[in-house]
Amino acid sequence: MRTDSTRFIAAAALCFAPLAAGSQADPSLKLGSNSSTATAEFRAGITDFQNISFESAAAHFKAAVDADPAFGLARVLYASAAPLAPEQQATEVNRGVADAARASVNELVIAAAYREALLGHTDAANALFRAAAQMMPRDQLLAWNAIGGFGAPLATVQEFVTQHPNYALGYNMLAYQAWNGGNPAAALAAAKRQVELEPNAPNPHDTYAEILQFNGNFAEAAAHYRQAAALPPKFPEAYVGLAEVAALQGQYDQARTYLNQAIANAWTPQQKLGYLRQIAGTYALQGAPTDQTARALEAAIAEAKSQGDARSTAILYSQLATVQANAGNVSAAHQSIAQASGGPDVPWNVRYYAAMAHGLMKHWAPAGQQLAALKTQAAANAGSVPPAPLAALEAYLQTQQGKPADALTILMAADTTNALVMSRIAEAHAALGHTSEAAAWNNRINTNYAIALGDFTNVNSRRRARPRR
Numbered sequence: 220m221r222t223d224s225t226r227f228i229a230a231a232a233l234c235f236a237p238l239a240a241g242s243q244a245d246p247s248l249k250l251g252s253n254s255s256t257a258t259a260e261f262r263a264g265i266t267d268f269q270n271i272s273f274e275s276a277a278a279h280f281k282a283a284v285d286a287d288p289a290f291g292l293a294r295v296l297y298a299s300a301a302p303l304a305p306e307q308q309a310t311e312v313n314r315g316v317a318d319a320a321r322a323s324v325n326e327l328v329i330a331a332a333y334r335e336a337l338l339g340h341t342d343a344a345n346a347l348f349r350a351a352a353q354m355m356p357r358d359q360l361l362a363w364n365a366i367g368g369f370g371a372p373l374a375t376v377q378e379f380v381t382q383h384p385n386y387a388l389g390y391n392m393l394a395y396q397a398w399n400g401g402n403p404a405a406a407l408a409a410a411k412r413q414v415e416l417e418p419n420a421p422n423p424h425d426t427y428a429e430i431l432q433f434n435g436n437f438a439e440a441a442a443h444y445r446q447a448a449a450l451p452p453k454f455p456e457a458y459v460g461l462a463e464v465a466a467l468q469g470q471y472d473q474a475r476t477y478l479n480q481a482i483a484n485a486w487t488p489q490q491k492l493g494y495l496r497q498i499a500g501t502y503a504l505q506g507a508p509t510d511q512t513a514r515a516l517e518a519a520i521a522e523a524k525s526q527g528d529a530r531s532t533a534i535l536y537s538q539l540a541t542v543q544a545n546a547g548n549v550s551a552a553h554q555s556i557a558q559a560s561g562g563p564d565v566p567w568n569v570r571y572y573a574a575m576a577h578g579l580m581k582h583w584a585p586a587g588q589q590l591a592a593l594k595t596q597a598a599a600n601a602g603s604v605p606p607a608p609l610a611a612l613e614a615y616l617q618t619q620q621g622k623p624a625d626a627l628t629i630l631m632a633a634d635t636t637n638a639l640v641m642s643r644i645a646e647a648h649a650a651l652g653h654t655s656e657a658a659a660w661n662n663r664i665n666t667n668y669a670i671a672l673g674d675f676t677n678v679n680s681r682r683r684a685r686p687r688r
Contacts, residue, residue, distance in 0.1 A: 250292070251322025257287035264293070267452055268300060269360055269388055270420040274486035275452035277301040291318030295330040299337060302487050312337055325354050332364070341370065359386045373400060380409075387416035391426050398430055406430050414443070421447040421454035428460050433669050437464050448480075455484040459497065463670050471505040474672075488526050493673055495519040496535070500672035506682050509546040513539060530566055533559045537572035538675050544579040552576050567593060567604045571612055572675075578616055586616055607637040608676060614643045623650035638664050642680035661686075 250258050264279030280297035283290055294315030298308050312334045319330035332347035348364035355361055362383065366375050373396040380389040390413035398406035410427040417423045428443035441464050447457035458481035465474040478498050485491040499515035516539045523531040536559035543552040556576055559569045574589035590612055597604035610633035614626035626647040633640045645660035664684035671677045 249323055249326075250290075251319060251326050252283070252287040252290040252293070254287040254290070257283040257290050257293065260286060261290070261293045261296075264296065264300075268296065270417060271388075271391065271422040272420070272452050272454060273300045274490075278486075289318050289321075291315045291320070291322055292326050292330050294318065295333045299333050302489055308337065325351065328354065329361075341367075359383050360388065363388055373397070385416060387413045387423060390416070391423070394426055394430050398433055403430075403434055407434065419450060421450040421452070421457060424450065425454060425457050425460060428457075432460065432464055432467075435666075435668055437468060440464050453484045453486075455481040455486070455490060455494070458484065459494070459672070462497065462501070463672060466501055466504055466672060467668055467670060471501050471507075474501045478672075488522075492519060492522045492526060492528065492531060495522050496531075497672035499538075500675065500678040503542075503675060504672070504678040504682050509542055509548075512542050516542065529562055533562055534566055534568045534572070537569040537576070540576040541572050541579060541675075544576040547580075549580055552580060567596060570596075571608050574612055575615070578619055581619075583616070583620060590616060607634045607640050610634075611637075611639045611643045611676075614647060618643070618647050618650050623647040627651075638667065638680040639676045642683050645684065660684075 250261065252258055252261070260279045260283035264276040264283065267273075267279060268276035277297060277300035280293050280300060283293035284297055287293070292315065295312050296315075298311035298315060301308075303311065316327070316330045316334050319326045328347055328351045332344050332351060335341075335347060336344035345365065345367055348361060348368075352358065352361040352365040363379065363386070366379055369392055371379070371392070373393075376389060376393050376396060380386075380393055383389055390409045394406045394410035394413065397403075397409055407427075407430055410423075410430040413423040414427050424443040424447040428440040428447065431437075431440035431443065441461060444457045444460040444464065447454050448461070458477045462474040462477035462481070465471070465477060475498055478494050478501070481494045481497075482491050485494060495515070496519050499512060499519055502512040502515050516535055520532055520535045520539070523535060536555045540552045540555035540559065543555060556573045559565075560573065570589045570593045574586045574593070577583075577586035577589065593604055593609055593612070597606075597609060610629050614629045617623070617626035617629065624647075627644065630640055630644045630647065635641065635644065641660050641664050645657040645664075648654075648657040648660065661684040664681055665686075670681065
């Protein structure tokens with residue numbers, strides 16, 4: 220499971236997980252379809268879904284619904300896995316629950332659990348999954364859902380794995396939680412065990428590769444990413460992993476080749492846009508000439524516009540403004556800021572990058588206005604503006620205006636594990652003449668191999684952290 224791969228991972232981490240393939244062998248669940256095609260597609264979808272190949276699972280669930288439009292549970296799982304607009308998702312899941320109610324009580328309980336999960340009603344969803352697990356006690360994945368699935372804490376996941384030692388999915392989450400908890404040996408062991416249990420599925424190899432990458436084992440990571448790319452169903456995120464490993468080693472052209480392979484294998488337009496943004500990230504990380512980075516961002520802008528994605532278009536224009544401002548192209552930067560800020564609902568990211576662009580041009584008054592607007596938004600709507608970039612932005616403006624000590628006060632109260640915050644801490648120390656402290660903070664960035672090529676702040680922080688030659 221790639222931690223930054225798709226919206227499906229994020230959704231799973233918040234509120235839902237798949238139904239177990241073992242359910243089909245459990246007499247307490249009789250599938251609500253008499254179509255052999257529909258049930259075969261449903262079972263194929265279940266296999267992919269529990270192996271965290273959500274895009275392939277969505278295609279199978281859609282095929283099941285096409286074969287039998289009254290197959291309620293298949294429709295609900297399709298709505299859970301496919302990148303649908305919220306209105307369509309609600310329509311699909313509500314119809315699916317209604318159809319499941321005409322099949323069996325067990326199918327209704329499972330379908331209702333997914334609906335509650337998709338609505339963000341985590342407590343209700345978990346209660347329904349626990350009820351389903353009691354009805355079908357042989358189903359390991361329902362047991363996984365019953366503990367909270369991808370939202371379960373480390374101790375609960377460890378207990379689950381102890382009780383279900385041959386069930387691969389638990390090891391996936393355990394690997395990431397162990398890594399984030401500062402136990403790389405346990406993380407590597409869990410990821411390796413998942414591969415041993417599911418050697419023919421792509422995601423386990425991708426997970427193991429990512430943990431190996433985090434640990435700095437680039438050659439081994441690349442080998443498992445290649446296995447993930449070669450196994451069915453197609454898994455474009457494996458090419459992202461290969462691109463990350465290449466970029467971390469300064470092989471930027473190779474990274475872009477891998478990302479173009481990801482584009483060629485993308486399941487959805489949204490994935491394609493994400494990979495185009497990562498290509499732009501490789502140019503930023505490389506410190507490539509302005510025109511190359513700008514062209515990459517413009518390609519992503521064109522794709523976002525073609526998809527009618529106004530939010531991504533605005534953010535990309537604001538990122539382009541920082542590139543233009545850094546090159547001293549004031550007129551173009553102002554034009555990009557205007558294009559980014561023209562909509563009725565300005566994303567926080569746009570204000571952040573607009574402030575950065577103004578700061579790069581030493582236009583302190585408009586930069587301060589954007590910062591003030593971000594602070595107002597953050598105060599009015601808790602959680603609407605991430606605190607780390609807000610602190611980093613304010614500190615950057617302080618440092619650039621000759622107040623690095625004030626910047627450090629702001630930064631040391633923020634998340635000092637965030638690459639952007641660390642980069643600004645290093646910058647403030649350098650401005651104060653604290654050479655060794657600045658180098659130490661930059662080294663923390665350089666030795667963190669959990670890179671995110673699509674995160675413009677992350678790649679630029681890494682570029683700034685590299686030792687000057």
